[in-house]
Amino acid sequence: MLQLPPGCEISCPGCAYRGLSAVASAERKQSYLSRELAPWEAVIEPLREPAERWGYRKKSLLHVRKLGGEESSFWGIGMIRRRGREEEFIPIPDCPAHDGRVNELFSLAARLVPVHWPFSFxxxxxxxxxxxxxxxxxxxxxxxxxxxxxxxEISLFVNWNPGAGNRPLDSRRTECLQGSPWLEEGGVRHGPVAFRQQIPELERAAVELGENFLEAAGLPLGVDLYCGLGLSLRRWRALGWEAAGVELSGESLAAAAVNAPGALLLRGRTEERLPQLNEFIGGKSFVLYTNPPREGHGAAVNGWINSAAPARVAYLSCNPRSLKDDLKVLAERYSVEKIVPFDFFPQTPHVEAMALLKLRVDLGAL
Incomplete structure (x- = not known):
């Protein structure tokens, strides 16, 4: 087992691959993808890895527990390890997977929040x-x-969530109390809760890969099914394309409106916004970017893709198993040209993959 960096709590359940070398970790992830995506193993490329495997997490949501005695209690911030029905709280004040600023913010919270408050996350x-x-x-x-x-430079938010537990955050009740309600990194606006990939270099590489593939179709009309902050929409609008995105998170969609001015933005579940997308497309040829949640597209969205028939699809998946299920359905009309894995979460078993699809030649592919 490799020597762990200072601050790494051995009992923490967060990084299951921390005892592996970079080579061994990459081999396990590559092998896992080959098994899960066996029908397309021939087009799976080598894992794209980050330059640094520690100190990469710029966002982290952790549990909070009151520690110490009745007269000397203090806040601990960390992870929960579950063994059957039992739970053990593991403080991780100096986690080396975190960017140093993340640990500083958690330390600040532990010092400032009064111990009699219901501080949960x-x-x-x-x-x-x-x-x-x-x-x-x-x-x-x-x-x-x-x-x-x-x-x-710090913005302070509070999330009022009387039901905090399995669902840590109430998306309707976040309040900015100090600083700017919006953050900006690399010219992209986002809020405190909105999802963004942890490693900027790999995020840029994934977006570039997908967008270059789509742009090669020569069709200035793009749809992003789970558009988040609007990174693909931003690029398309800069090229003068017509663009539309669907996103469930109100915070993310508000950021997308600033990041990609002029794009059509539809809030809601993707399967519920398909009629509006059909109206936007208007029967014209288009390309599609999609980055669904872990459960994948589902039957309605896959059926729509096969019916609407975008010329090219760039599909970034955070779950190879649901990607496999979706690709089996999309194989009705699409060929998988390439699958590129990304190591967005070093030290963990988690691996994401970008699948690049073309409408089959016999169906008029570009």
């Missing part, structure tokens, strides 16, 4: 700190948090 994202309180809004607590002395 802490979220650090870039220069934003979100305190999750298991409570409805209390004006006196909000006033106290507004008075905290923070570094000037």
């Amino acid at each position: 802490a979220l650090a994202s870039g220069r934003a700190l979100t305190i999750v309180l298991k409570s409805t809004r209390r004006a006196e607590w909000a006033a106290e948090m507004r008075a905290w002395v923070l570094p000037p």
Whole structure:
């Protein structure tokens, strides 16, 4: 087993591959993809890896527990290890997988939040700190948090979530108490909760790969089914394309409106917005970018793709098993040209993959 860096808590369940070398970890992930995506093994490329495997996490959501005795209690921030019905709280104050700023924000939260408050989760994202309180809004607590002395670059948010538990955040009840309500990295606006890949170099590589493949079709009309912050829409609009995106998160969609001005943005579940997408496409040829949640597209979305027949599809998947299921259905009309894996989460078994699909030649592919 490799020597672990300082601060790595051996009992923490977060990084199952931390004892492996970079080579051994990559081999396991590559082997897993080959098994799960066996029908397309011949077109799976080598894993794209980051330059650094530690200190990469710029966003982290952790559990909070009160530790110490009754007279000397303090906040611990960390992970939960489950063994059957038993749970063990593992504090990770100096986690080496985190960017140093993330650990600093968690330390700040542990110092500032009074120990009698119902502090349940802490979220650090870039220069934003979100305190999750298991409570409805209390004006006196909000006033106290507004008075905290923070570094000037830090934005402070509170998420009022009386049901905090299996669902840590209530998407309807996030309030900005200090600093800017919006963050910006690399010219892209985002909020404190919105998803973004942890490793910018790999995020750029994945977007470039998918967009270059789509743009080669020569069709200035693009649809992004789970558009998030609008990275693909931003690029398409800069090229003068007509573009439409669907996104469930209101925070992400508000950011996409700034990141990709002029794009048609539809809020809701993708399967519920297919009629509006048909109207937008208007029977014209188009290309498609898709990055669905772990469960994949589902029958309605796969059926729509086969029916609407975009000339090319770039599909970024966070779950090879659901990708396999979706590709089996899309094989009705598409050939898989290439599958490129990305190691967005070093030290863990998690691996993502970009599948590049073309409408089959006998059906008029480009």
